[in-house]
Amino acid sequence: xxxxxxxxxxxxxxxxxxxxxxxxxxxxxYPAAEHVANALLGVTVSEDEFAPDxxxxxxxxxLERAGTDVVPEDVRLLLHASAYFxxxxxxxxxxxxxxxxxxxxxxxxxxxxxxxxGMAALSLAAGFLAGCDDSASVLVTTGxxxxxxxxxRFRTESGTVMADGGTALVLGRRPGFARVVSCALTSxxxxxxxYRGRGxxxxxxxxxxxxxxxARKTDFMRRNVNDLEAIxxxxxxGIGDCIRQVLxxxxxxxxxxxxxxxxxxxxxxRWWTMLADMGVGPERTTWExxxxxxxxxxxxxxxxxxxxxxxxQLQAGDRVLLAGSGYGxxxxxxxxxxxxxxxxxxxxxxxxxxxxxxxxxxQD
Numbered sequence: 134x135x136x137x138x139x140x141x142x143x144x145x146x147x148x149x150x151x152x153x154x155x156x157x158x159x160x161x162x163y164p165a166a167e168h169v170a171n172a173l174l175g176v177t178v179s180e181d182e183f184a185p186d187x188x189x190x191x192x193x194x195x196l197e198r199a200g201t202d203v204v205p206e207d208v209r210l211l212l213h214a215s216a217y218f219x220x221x222x223x224x225x226x227x228x229x230x231x232x233x234x235x236x237x238x239x240x241x242x243x244x245x246x247x248x249x250x251g252m253a254a255l256s257l258a259a260g261f262l263a264g265c266d267d268s269a270s271v272l273v274t275t276g277x278x279x280x281x282x283x284x285x286r287f288r289t290e291s292g293t294v295m296a297d298g299g300t301a302l303v304l305g306r307r308p309g310f311a312r313v314v315s316c317a318l319t320s321x322x323x324x325x326x327x328y329r330g331r332g333x334x335x336x337x338x339x340x341x342x343x344x345x346x347x348a349r350k351t352d353f354m355r356r357n358v359n360d361l362e363a364i365x366x367x368x369x370x371g372i373g374d375c376i377r378q379v380l381x382x383x384x385x386x387x388x389x390x391x392x393x394x395x396x397x398x399x400x401x402x403r404w405w406t407m408l409a410d411m412g413v414g415p416e417r418t419t420w421e422x423x424x425x426x427x428x429x430x431x432x433x434x435x436x437x438x439x440x441x442x443x444x445x446q447l448q449a450g451d452r453v454l455l456a457g458s459g460y461g462x463x464x465x466x467x468x469x470x471x472x473x474x475x476x477x478x479x480x481x482x483x484x485x486x487x488x489x490x491x492x493x494x495x496q497d
Contacts, residue, residue, distance in 0.1 A: 134256070134259070134260065134315060134316055134317060134382065136263065136315060136316065137263075138267075138306055139305075139306070140305055140307065140310075140311065140312050140472075141310060141311040141313065141469065142199055142270065142305045142309035143203060143301075143302075145190075145195030145196075145198060145301040146194070146298065146300050146301075146432075146435065146436045146439045147190035147298060148429075148436070149178045149182075149187075149278075149296070149298060150177065150178055151175050151178075152175060152176050153174070154168055154174055154427075155168075163287040163288075163294065164288075167399075171292065171398075171401055172399060173293070173424045173427055174425050175425045175427065176286065176295075176427040177427070177429075178296075178297055179298070183219070183220040184217070184218070184219045184226070184276035184297075185219055185220060185229050185230055185276050185299075187278065187298055188226075188230050188275060188299035188300070189229075190299060191276075191298075191299040192234040192272065192301040194301070195272075196303075198475065202309070203305075204268075205236065206237060207268045207269060207305070208235055208237065208270045209261070209269045209271060210240055210258065210261055210271045210272070211230065211239055211240070211271070211272045211274065212227070212242050212244055212254040212257060212258055213226055213227035213230055213242070213243050213254075213274045213275070214244040214245075214246065214254045214273070214274070214275045215244075215250060215276055215277060215430065216245075216250060217277060217278070217279055217284060217295075219276065222337065225243065226276065227243045228241045230276075235272065246431070246463050246465075247430070247431070247461070247463075248428070248430055248458060248460070249318075249458055249463040249464060249465050250430070250459065251432055251434050251465075252455065252456070252465025254273040254275075254431075255302065255316060255434075258304050259304065262304060267306040267307060268306070268307070269305060269306050270306075271304050271305070272301065272303055273304065274300065274301050274302075275299060275430070275431040276298075276300075277295070277297060277430035277431065277432060279297060280297070281343065282341060282343065283340040285343035286427075288343070288347070289343050289344050290346045290347065291346075291350065291401075292399050292401050292402050293398045293399050293402070294399075294427040295427065295428055296427040296429050296430075298426070298432055298436060300432040300436050310473055311453075311472060312469065313468075314382075314383040314452070314469065315467065316465070316467035316468075317375050317465065317466050318375075319463070319465075320371075320462060320463045321367060321371055321462050322461065324367065324461070324462045325460070325461050325462070326353065327462075328349050328460045329349070365403050366403075368403065369403040369406070369407045371458065371464045372404050372407070372456055372457075372458045372466070373404065373407045375465060375466040376454065376466050378466070379454065379466040379467060379468050387411050387412055390452050390453065390454045391417075391451035391452055392418065392447065393408065393453075393454050393456065394418070394433070394434050394437035394438055394441070394455045394456070395418050395420070395423070395437075396428060396433045396457055397419075397423030397433045404458070419440065419441065422441075431459075434455040438453065438455065438469075441453070442475070442478040443478050445478075447471050447474065448471065449471055449472060449473050450471065451470075453470075454466060454469075455469065
């Protein structure tokens, strides 16, 4: 989807405290062999804020950074994406986030595409804005907290470590610091049963022990042992095809992209090789940032873009590609053009917990 006059006005990030993965290995929480193979260094952990509260803090930072450029009454839609439990069953975290930030009567909608949720929300927001007047904005949020007893951030899934954090992205029709040039969503639903397991259930997991995503994947692999190479190529190829689609729609190629903001997965994930085959080395990605905080579920892309801006790694005229991958399988990508570096990035209001000056949201 090639876009006209869709811009990023502001963004914000709230991360948990950083835990060194060497310590997790020493404590026996993270397998040493996986630590070596994935080459991840740290993970962010929230002990005092639930997933929607992390999103609220990120929104508050985004609104503070935006100043008068974002008028709450002009926000026509709030999209909240997440991969895991938001703190309560049969509840509306998107409305909670709206209540504690913007207020108003805009629809608040929750998206579930697991780790591709942030990219799905960006694409849907861009499409929604294409039909709006010039004053319209959309707020995209993510919030993740992967904690016991229901989730073991080190062992529930393989190929990554799951991190806690929230993000916020404000898109609008008025010019912002970046233009959304193109975006795309693709899928291959024939792979959905990799994480479904043998059957469906009548109720959610009890939460008395962590989910075991590895067991579902292992069972799938055993039943498809003769096709594993082809399946692996399809998963890596899905994100690759999505990347090539947005590049073509933006009328550029990989060499024209200054930085690639990828999911914060370990080096065992096959699409790292796919990127190398495209001529994209880790130095052009957010690998060094991502390996220090690990996988924020649906929030990697906004957090990565925030990091690039606040650490001076982008300048006006640069093109940036965001890409995501989620169960299902679903993939998303977008090409951005940096129009100018916002004043809050120049001032160094960096990514992370220490950058947010607001208190956690009330728990009413």
